[in-house]
Amino acid sequence: MPTFDIVVVGSGGGPDETNLSAYLLKPHEAAWDDGILALEAGSAQGALAELLRRDPLLFKSHNDPTSRTYSASEIYSFVRCFLITHPHLDHISGLVLSAGSFTGPRKRIYAIKETLNDLESVFSDRIWPNLASWSEDDEEYKLLYSLLLTDNKYKTIFPDVSVRTILLNHGRNETGQYGSVAFFIRHDVHGREFLFFGDVEPDSVAAQPLTITVWRAAAPKIPQTLSAIFIECSWPSGRSDDMLFGHLSPEHLVDELVALAVEVVNFRRGEQSGVRARPVRKKRKRNPVSHSELVGALDGLRVFVMHCKDDLSSVSDKSMRDIIVSQVRALVEEKKLGADIIAVKQGMHIGI
Ligand SMILES: [Zn+2]
Ligand SMILES: [Zn+2]
Structure with a gap:
């Protein structure tokens, strides 16, 4: 039985403006009209209206025999909050x-x-009308800025759902390192969670590694508590590091999955030797993890690959997404990590 239902409103990483990162989420046992959590909002009502024209039953619940249909505007009226990386x-x-x-x-x-400060500069009555405020009492503003801290704590953001936010690197700008975040999204009743990455630069390229913090937090939970990771892979194989612009390629994504697998193996070694898991400090000595120990380390984990950048100059039937995802899958199979690699497509209904 899934914990969450997700509808993919958009999963691309540009330049196709009709298919940009946007996911609608609800606890599996709830109905869509009980409330929706929107995860990213690159695409929204326009893309959803098109998806609903093609598949009017996109939001059909498995436990709802009535097969109610909704308009895009109705679906967005159920959204309680947006979670933006x-x-x-x-x-x-x-x-x-x-x-x-x-x-x-x-x-x-x-x-x-x-992120909220940058959104404020958009909702400024200049780039766009000011439709958002910081005050709980400003009912006339449609949106309410709500701060997330990177304090390692889970914060309740939706009935029965809480989120832990961890900072990521996403390239550089004039002020230095440019940030994005990863969210651990937890169903507080079931105790199950999944991991959702914003755009991310590989640790091997970044000035200061940050993805490793996410892997260390995730490792003890895999696969029983956490069995799904949504992560980007913007570029195809072979792209040079100076052309990544703060994103992953298949080689780097698989390096990151190996880093996760190493953390999983280290955690399980600690469990077996009866040592209670503690946060790993920089100087703690650990025996290196061998290739053979990584075999099957990520069994039971589904890795949903998203944010592939479209190649609109190509006339081939095979999408860039399918090329990138098959490259990732081949590398993961070569290393026998065990994770299942899945392409995220616009219009998918995913149970996790
Ligand atoms: Zn992006
Ligand atoms: Zn980005």
Whole structure:
């Protein structure tokens, strides 16, 4: 029985503006009209309207025999909050463009301070009308800025759902390292969670590694408590490190999955020797993990690959997404890590 239902409104990483990062989420046992959590909002009502034209039963619940259909506007009226990893346009443009026509209760935008500040410069009565405020009492503003801290704690953001936010690298800008975040999203009743990455630069390229923090937090939970990871792979194989622009390629994604597998093996070694898991400190000595120990380390884990950048100059039937995902799958199979690699496609209904 799944814990969450997810509908993929958009899963691309640009330049196709009709298919940008946007995921609608609800606890499996709840109905869509009980409330929806929107994870990223690159695409929104326009993309969803098109998906609903093609598949009017996209939001059909397995436990709902009535097969109710909804309009895109109705679905977004059920959204209680948006969870945004970083303010690049391909993650917020749907939220901005749709904001004026949102109906239903006031919606929170959850993000770290830097992201909310950048959104404020958009909702400024210059780039876009000001439709958001920081005050709980401003009912006339459709959106409410709500701060997420990277304090390692889970914060309740939705009935029975809480989130832990961890900072990531996403390239550099004039102020230095540019940040994005990963979210651990937990169903507080079932205790199960999944991991959702914003755009991310590989640790091997970044000035200061940060992804490893996410892997260390995830490792003890795999696969019983945490069996699904959504992560980007923007580029195809063979792209040079100086052309990554803060994103992953298949080689780097698989390096990151190996880093996770190493943490999983180390955690299980500690369990077997009866040592209670403690946060790993920098200087603690550990025996290196061999290739053979990594075999099957990620059994039971599903890795959903998203944010592949489209190649709109190609006339081939095979999408860039399918090329990238098959490259990732081949590398993971070569290392026998055990993880199942799945392409995230617009219009998918995913149970996790
Ligand atoms: Zn992006
Ligand atoms: Zn980005």
